[in-house]
Amino acid sequence: MHASDALTEADRLMTVCNSCRYCEGLCAVFPAMEMRRSFGDGDLNYLANLCHACGACYVDCQFSPPHEFNVNVPKTLAIVRAESWELYAWPGFLAGLFRRNGVAIALITAISVAAFLFLFMRAGDVAMVIPADAPASFYRIMPHNVMAGLFGGAFAFALLALVMSLRNFWLDIGEPVTTLAAPKPLWQAIRDASTLRYLDGGGVGCFNADERPDDRRRFYHHLTFYGFLLCFAATSVGTLYHYLLGREAPYPLWDLPVVLGTLGGVGLIVGPIGLARAKRQRLPDMVDKSRSGMDVAFILMLVLTSVSGLALLALRSTPAMSGLLALHLGIVFALFVTLPYSRFVHGLYRFAALVRYAREREVHR
Amino acid sequence: MTHASVDVLVIGGGNAGLCAAIAARRAGASVHVVEAAPKFYRGGNTRHTRNMRCAHDSATEILSGPYTEAEFYEDLLRVTQGNTNEDLARLMIRESKDILNWIVDQGVRWQPSLGGTLSLGRTNSFFLGGGRAMLNALYLTAEKLGVTFAYDSEVVDLELEGGYCRAAIIKQPDGSQRIEAKAVVAAAGGFEANIDWLKEAWGPSAENFLIRGTPYNRGTLLKMLIDKGVAEVGDPTQCHAVAIDARAPKFDGGIITRLDCVVFGIVVNNRAERFYDEGEDIWPKRYAIWGRLVAQQPDQIAYILFDAPSLNLFMPSLFPPIEAPTIPALAEKLGLDSAGLEATVSAFNTAVRPGTFDDKVLDDCRTEGLTPPKSHWARKIETAPFYAYPVRPGITFTYLGVRVDGDARMQMADGKAAENLFAAGEIMAGNVLGRGYAAGIGMTIGSVFGRIAGREAASHARQ
Ligand SMILES: Cc1cc2nc3c(=O)[nH]c(=O)nc-3n(C[C@H](O)[C@H](O)[C@H](O)COP(=O)(O)OP(=O)(O)OC[C@H]3O[C@@H](n4cnc5c(N)ncnc54)[C@H](O)[C@@H]3O)c2cc1C
Numbered sequence: 001m002h003a004s005d006a007l008t009e010a011d012r013l014m015t016v017c018n019s020c021r022y023c024e025g026l027c028a029v030f031p032a033m034e035m036r037r038s039f040g041d042g043d044l045n046y047l048a049n050l051c052h053a054c055g056a057c058y059v060d061c062q063f064s065p066p067h068e069f070n071v072n073v074p075k076t077l078a079i080v081r082a083e084s085w086e087l088y089a090w091p092g093f094l095a096g097l098f099r100r101n102g103v104a105i106a107l108i109t110a111i112s113v114a115a116f117l118f119l120f121m122r123a124g125d126v127a128m129v130i131p132a133d134a135p136a137s138f139y140r141i142m143p144h145n146v147m148a149g150l151f152g153g154a155f156a157f158a159l160l161a162l163v164m165s166l167r168n169f170w171l172d173i174g175e176p177v178t179t180l181a182a183p184k185p186l187w188q189a190i191r192d193a194s195t196l197r198y199l200d201g202g203g204v205g206c207f208n209a210d211e212r213p214d215d216r217r218r219f220y221h222h223l224t225f226y227g228f229l230l231c232f233a234a235t236s237v238g239t240l241y242h243y244l245l246g247r248e249a250p251y252p253l254w255d256l257p258v259v260l261g262t263l264g265g266v267g268l269i270v271g272p273i274g275l276a277r278a279k280r281q282r283l284p285d286m287v288d289k290s291r292s293g294m295d296v297a298f299i300l301m302l303v304l305t306s307v308s309g310l311a312l313l314a315l316r317s318t319p320a321m322s323g324l325l326a327l328h329l330g331i332v333f334a335l336f337v338t339l340p341y342s343r344f345v346h347g348l349y350r351f352a353a354l355v356r357y358a359r360e361r362e363v364h365r
Numbered sequence: 366m367t368h369a370s371v372d373v374l375v376i377g378g379g380n381a382g383l384c385a386a387i388a389a390r391r392a393g394a395s396v397h398v399v400e401a402a403p404k405f406y407r408g409g410n411t412r413h414t415r416n417m418r419c420a421h422d423s424a425t426e427i428l429s430g431p432y433t434e435a436e437f438y439e440d441l442l443r444v445t446q447g448n449t450n451e452d453l454a455r456l457m458i459r460e461s462k463d464i465l466n467w468i469v470d471q472g473v474r475w476q477p478s479l480g481g482t483l484s485l486g487r488t489n490s491f492f493l494g495g496g497r498a499m500l501n502a503l504y505l506t507a508e509k510l511g512v513t514f515a516y517d518s519e520v521v522d523l524e525l526e527g528g529y530c531r532a533a534i535i536k537q538p539d540g541s542q543r544i545e546a547k548a549v550v551a552a553a554g555g556f557e558a559n560i561d562w563l564k565e566a567w568g569p570s571a572e573n574f575l576i577r578g579t580p581y582n583r584g585t586l587l588k589m590l591i592d593k594g595v596a597e598v599g600d601p602t603q604c605h606a607v608a609i610d611a612r613a614p615k616f617d618g619g620i621i622t623r624l625d626c627v628v629f630g631i632v633v634n635n636r637a638e639r640f641y642d643e644g645e646d647i648w649p650k651r652y653a654i655w656g657r658l659v660a661q662q663p664d665q666i667a668y669i670l671f672d673a674p675s676l677n678l679f680m681p682s683l684f685p686p687i688e689a690p691t692i693p694a695l696a697e698k699l700g701l702d703s704a705g706l707e708a709t710v711s712a713f714n715t716a717v718r719p720g721t722f723d724d725k726v727l728d729d730c731r732t733e734g735l736t737p738p739k740s741h742w743a744r745k746i747e748t749a750p751f752y753a754y755p756v757r758p759g760i761t762f763t764y765l766g767v768r769v770d771g772d773a774r775m776q777m778a779d780g781k782a783a784e785n786l787f788a789a790g791e792i793m794a795g796n797v798l799g800r801g802y803a804a805g806i807g808m809t810i811g812s813v814f815g816r817i818a819g820r821e822a823a824s825h826a827r828q
């Protein structure tokens with residue numbers, strides 16, 4: 001007995017695939033499946049999070065719909081995956097955020113932006129019109145320590161929630177903690193994740209609209225992911241500047257935080273938009289339509305973060321600065337606090353699943 | 366009726382048809398492929414395949430060791446018991462070496478042998494993603510080269526006289542079409558999905574056969590060609606048939622209804638009697654005889670019986686085995702006579718000699734004083750729970766075909782060569798495969814003769 005219809009269907013499919021195995025060379029999911037003969041909920045959740053949704057096993061399957069066996073691995077695993085995120089969410093009472101994710105994230109963002117605007121207004125009219133090139137003008141609107149405290153707090157909460165969720169996942173799939181500290185699987189997983197090894201349909205590129213492969217999704221995902229990392233690096237460098245060197249934002253255009261942030265910001269605009277477009281073109285049969293709100297919400301949050309950040313950079317010496325700052329901070333704050341309840345978590349669980357897969361490969365060799 | 370014309374018309378969009386289309390197009394001809402099935406079911410049986418047998422002189426990245434032409438030919442002689450055309454067989458084997466690379470140039474990708482098929486790691490090359498991936502790659506390449514396709518397009522008539530084919534009549538959902546062609550390649554598969562035809566050859570028992578592949582290989586083209594004077598080759602009862610799960614659908618159940626557990630237990634018919642040595646030889650060598658054996662049993666059904674220790678020794682399959690705590694309870698579930706089944710099992714158990722069980726080799730676990738014997742892997746069936754799989758004959762593909770020469774050109778019944786008619790794949794498999802089977806040879810026949818047929822058809826069209 002499985003906990004949901006999707007898990008029951010996934011069990012059926014894995015039984016079909018295990019008697020077929022034709023897709024074994026396409027990705028990590030099928031070899032991982034072959035190491036098992038029966039599939040509990042934890043096994044299926046593991047396999048689902050290991051799947052990169054490249055679509056190859058759908059267009060390559062002789063039993064995909066309209067065949068009566070109705071084998072649709074990408075879609076079924078997408079549903080199982082999304083359901084598992086809800087299951088792992090910490091604290092548990094926030095799991096519901098996954099259900100109406102688009103609405104939830106929109107609301108939280110709106111509230112967050114409004115709160116920042118309100119705080120800024122309270123800081124008084126004077127602050128609102130200080131030009132940015134006056135020293136430390138960002139922090140005249142909002143003292144650096146307040147800003148750091150607020151965001152540090154949001155970040156710490158997100159981190160804690162993510163760690164606890166990951167723990168739930170790890171317990172569910174029944175893997176010992178020690179695996180996460182084993183250097184070889186960890187390194188293998190870092191390589192597989194950073195290259196998106198399994199988002200290539202077994203070598204030709206992933207599949208979107210039909211049985212013609214193309215690799216655009218991997219490209220756009222790279223832009224998004226590395227854009228995100230660059231933005232994160234920009235913030236980290238800025239923080240180091242502030243505390244170690246005593247240099248305060250705003251920084252000149254050529255300075256590291258600005259350069260990193262700009263590059264990352266561009267990636268975070270082009271990447272998510274490309275992904276959203278690819279998603280729209282995908283064969284509808286392969287997609288878990290009921291969860292598209294979650295995808296859209298996360299993509300929008302990334303784009304908004306980036307657009308507002310770049311706008312802030314461009315207009316920082318104009319009167320629009322403080323309004324934009326409030327907007328940007330509001331969005332970033334919302335992005336942080338909702339990370340553990342957004343599409344973001346796919347990366348976390350997929351990475352963890354890759355670590356486990358690398359370990360299993362070692363053992364089964 | 367609409368009209369069209371083309372240099373080379375390829376009938377059937379499977380491996381053979383696509384290899385022919387690509388080769389003809391590369392040789393400069395305009396090519397149109399008509400496929401009876403809708404797009405999803407294109408490439409009938411090719412969709413279900415996983416590997417191809419090609420000769421090669423040394424190990425490759427995906428093949429664990431050399432497989433020489435001589436060895437391939439010996440294997441073919443052995444499985445067909447000499448029922449092969451030596452010239453064509455040797456030609457096919459020679460060409461298969463180059464096909465290993467040619468097919469990759471057409472976009473097909475290889476991988477090492479699949480889990481559970483280690484015995485084929487040296488001789489057979491496996492398609493990455495399976496047969497449908499292979500087929501998708503061929504379609505993509507053909508499309509890029511400018512080959513055109515029509516689905517839901519069955520050839521229902523040929524304007525064929527004296528070995529010359531002027532045009533084909535195609536039935537489509539919204540009417541019919543007459544396509545004139547300078548040369549025609551017939552690659553429409555066998556007739557395994559035509560139950561009436563199977564009944565002509567096998568008698569009424571064919572009603573109980575399951576067809577493992579496409580419902581669209583009904584042999585319409587084959588029949589047409591033979592009726593219009595093309596020479597036939599092979600025997601209509603010869604085919605590849607295995608014992609598959611009786612619960613499989615009538616058509617298109619594919620590979621996943623296969624059962625690899627005969628050697629681990631005993632097989633009884635619906636009289637609860639054994640009828641053949643389950644341990645005669647290692648399974649890959651005996652896999653393809655059990656379809657025929659079950660076909661000869663009453664009502665064309667049999668049951669593979671085994672006990673708990675064997676449950677996980679073989680590849681999983683689609684349906685779970687039927688399970689019961691005792692043999693009589695199992696008999697009841699299967700609708701067999703309990704006393705009869707108990708007697709059969711206990712007679713078997715008594716005959717089992719002690720030995721050291723090893724399913725990788727011909728071990729010394731055998732029966733004594735039992736008819737038929739079980740020569741290897743005989744272990745008492747005594748540990749509950751007990752399991753059974755009901756099995757029926759599953760027809761993979763038929764061998765009766767049209768006779769061709771080394772240019773894949775059809776031969777007429779009067780002994781002359783056809784002028785512009787070529788054939789490849791299942792529809793001419795009987796030329797090299799008179800009986801028996803060696804895994805992966807169906808695709809070899811399709812690719813090798815497909816490429817030849819395409820090339821020759823293009824060259825004829827350009828004259
Ligand atoms: C489950 C299964 C597994 C198999 N595995 C392997 C394997 O691993 N290796 C191997 O070598 N062989 C395997 N075989 C055998 C292999 O499938 C065939 O030998 C091979 O596919 C034949 O190729 P083909 O192009 O001749 O025929 P097909 O691929 O069957 O193509 C014939 C096409 O012709 C079309 N057609 C039929 N009649 C008409 C008409 N009148 N007009 C227009 N179109 C028509 C059909 O719709 C079909 O698409 C397997 C078969 C099955 C069923």
Ligand code: SF4
Nearest residue numbers: 017020021022023061
């Ligand atoms: S997705 Fe289809 S082709 Fe791939 S392993 Fe599963 S059943 Fe086989």
Ligand code: SF4
Nearest residue numbers: 027051052054055057
């Ligand atoms: S969609 Fe891609 S990654 Fe997911 S199971 Fe299928 S082939 Fe593997």
